[in-house]
Amino acid sequence: MTEGDALGLVQQAIWLTMLLAGPVIGSAMVIGVGIAFFQALTQVQEMTLTFVPKIIAGFIIIMLTGGYSGSLLKAFTEQIFLRIAIGFK
Structure with missing residues (x-):
């Protein structure tokens, strides 16, 4: 395993984390801004x-996104296990 392989795995893992957490964090941000706006208008x-x-x-x-997220995580895990089994060449 070279440094390039390790860097590629870390990059894929970070990208996958962003894809998996993005919809939940995005919806929480939108809901939070909407509630903050409502609280500012009503002074509650x-x-x-x-x-x-x-x-x-x-x-x-x-x-809603659990199936898609699970399939992405499964594909990434299978890719990692396959690379471990055949070696990093």
Whole structure:
């Protein structure tokens, strides 16, 4: 295994992490900005108001993208195991 192989694996792992976490984090950001805007308009400063919608949205996004995320993670894992089995050439 060369430095280039290791760097390529780390790069793929970081990219996969961004792909898997991106939809959940993006939805939480959109929900958070919307709730912050609502709180600014109504002057309701309840701290717990932001958490529940973010958690619900996160679970919904995970349920919607779970199959796709699982297939990406499975393909990456199979690629790593295959490269371990045949060697890094």
